[in-house]
Amino acid sequence: MQQVNLGMIGGGTVGSGVFHALQLNGPLMASRIGVKVSLRKVAVKAFDESRPYAIPRSAMTTDWQNVVRDPQVDVVAELVGGTTLARAIILAALELGKPVITANKALLSAHGEELFAAAQQHGTNLYYEASVCGGIPIIKALREGFVGNRITHLYGIVNGTCNYILSRMKHEGADFAAVLRDAQVQGYAEAEPSLDIDGHDALHKIGILASLAHGFWVNPKHIYVEGIRAITRADIQFAHQLGYTVKLLGIIKKFERHGPQARRRPSGNPAAGSHIQVSVYPTLIPNKHVLAGVDHVFNALFVRGDIVGDTLFYGRGAGKDATASAVLSDLADAALDLKFGTKHRVPPFVPHERKGAVVSIDEVVSPYFVRLDVKDVPGTLAKVATIFGEAKIGISSVIQPEGHEGASVPLILMLHDAPNGAVSSALKKIARLPVVKSAPVMIRVENFG
Ligand SMILES: NC(=O)c1ccc[n+]([C@@H]2O[C@H](COP(=O)([O-])OP(=O)(O)OC[C@H]3O[C@@H](n4cnc5c(N)ncnc54)[C@H](OP(=O)(O)O)[C@@H]3O)[C@@H](O)[C@H]2O)c1
Structure with a gap:
């Protein structure tokens, strides 16, 4: 059976979870995809750090370059986190033409465009199932x-x-x-x-x-x-x-x-x-x-x-096992791509809508829940309603718990569909009314229509 060697940078929550999951289900995965995935090396910061699952000392190094540059390592998993070292690791591996797996959403958010372009330029792939919602295969679904x-x-x-x-x-x-x-x-x-x-x-x-x-x-x-x-x-x-x-x-x-x-x-x-x-x-x-x-x-x-x-x-x-499940899914894809020489069978990210x-x-339209802290005096609701009315914002319902005249009471309003910008401006005016005692609270409503 063909073998693909994995090099991991990071053996913490996710990295040690991947180590454990491979031990448990590596043979099952191999029988399904016809490729054996073997963990060759794991880079960590310190050997004796405690980890959710123990990794043998013999598999560890403290030099990530040792892992990325090892000619026997076919696939690199970046499981370090952060945006500086992680970016350097991924770029170094991609430049060597090695497929990379990452769980790092902060890095993709900040530098995704650059990293996907680098993968494309070096004819390899960047897999990122574990970066969004751990165990839910949403990247593969999309x-x-x-x-x-x-x-x-x-x-x-x-x-x-x-x-x-x-x-x-x-x-x-x-x-x-x-x-x-x-x-x-x-x-x-x-x-x-x-x-x-x-x-x-x-x-x-x-x-x-x-x-x-x-x-x-x-x-x-x-x-x-x-x-x-x-x-x-x-x-x-x-x-x-x-x-x-x-x-x-x-x-x-x-x-x-x-x-x-x-x-x-x-x-x-x-x-x-x-x-x-x-x-x-x-x-x-x-x-x-x-x-x-x-x-x-x-x-x-x-x-x-x-x-x-x-x-x-x-x-x-999130969590060591759910996230490891996503990394294994990427690992299987990377192993299959290597096996069949299909570097971009499914491109990681395809710009089609330039x-x-x-x-x-401000342009987004939705209904709203608004909570005001108001002085319980006659005419309060009318003053608030006038400001919304002038902004052409409709009130769909009101809850006003009974209070003692002059005391502070909550006033809850549900508003019809309106643009965010218009509601924010109206609330600024409402906040300046003498009867309004603290900053208005506004929560948008979603009816999934
Ligand atoms: N935790 C989750 O549930 C979860 C879920 C989804 C995605 N993620 C993402 O997965 C990534 C890893 O998260 P994590 O929770 O596994 O982090 P973690 O537990 O802090 O593990 C980080 C690992 O990186 C190693 N490391 C740090 N600096 C290093 C260096 N200079 N050289 C070599 N190794 C170094 C650490 O070594 P030591 O062990 O020696 O300290 C540790 O093994 C992050 O991008 C995170 O956002 C995490």
Whole structure:
């Protein structure tokens, strides 16, 4: 049986998971693909670091160049993380014409265009299944399974930490800060949690998926992002009362203009082409929608193709074993490509829509949940409604819990479809009303229409 030798840089959570998975299921994989994958070397920072699965000392080195430049290494897996060393490792391997596997979404988000071009230039391939949603084979689904579809909508719960926090806030009526502290103790959130809770990890993944689905490289700077820090127990409870659940949602949607807007071009877009919304923000989704039931650290993606219709993917988005499963899938593809000499059987990322553009969040239209903290005096609701009315923004429902005259009470409003820019301007005016006691909270609503 033909043999392909793997060299790994990184033997931590993911790297040691790959080592373990290969030991467990390497023979099964070989029997399926007709190629034996053998782990030749693993580069680590320090030999005696503790790892989720022990790797024999004899397989380790502390010099990554030893792995990449070893003529016996056919495929390189970059499992180090970060954007500096990881970029150097991948470029060095690609220059040698070696296929590379990476799990590194931060790197692809920042330098993906350059790395895919380098793979193309050196006649080799860059595989990245593990970079988005760990064990869910969403990259393969978009690249291969849906190759005959235009992806019109993609909604993703792609950050396990945020989903864990929001699920516990909903089910236990707990506060954000308390759940975050507990998540850190349980190992579901980092000591420095901002990458996750401010939405940047989700942004990296959604940018990769948007680029793949729409065929032009999405600049991460054009992706609108809001995290979950500002979500309170009260927002979650009022949302529930209205029939909604709050989720941090990555949204990739073909953008369509309505009414007078239809005659205008999107900001910064010189010509016609595919215009898409690419964003990450806390979203109210109907309780009856399947994504509302995705709890704990699980990830899920709801993908709509013009031919296939609606599809759903669910699974663990991170962790040593789920992520190792994705690396093994890439390893099998790389081994088969080497076996058959088919370097670009399925190209990693094909730009086919060079005139594509991401629209500004101000142009995106949706319904809204708004929570105001107001003084309970007659005429308050009328003042707020007047400002929305002047901006041509319709109110669909109101919740105003009874309070004592003069006390601060929440005022909850559901707004009809309106552009983000118009709602933001109206809320700035509302915030200046003397009866409004703190900054308005606005959460967008998604009805999956
Ligand atoms: N963890 C997950 O669940 C998950 C899920 C999806 C994607 N990813 C991505 O997978 C990648 C790896 O994540 P991870 O969680 O496995 O990280 P990790 O546990 O911190 O492992 C990093 C590995 O890189 C090694 N390393 C660091 N600097 C090195 C150097 N200069 N030379 C050689 N080796 C070096 C470390 O060596 P030592 O062991 O000696 O410290 C360690 O083995 C990241 O890009 C991450 O975003 C992770």
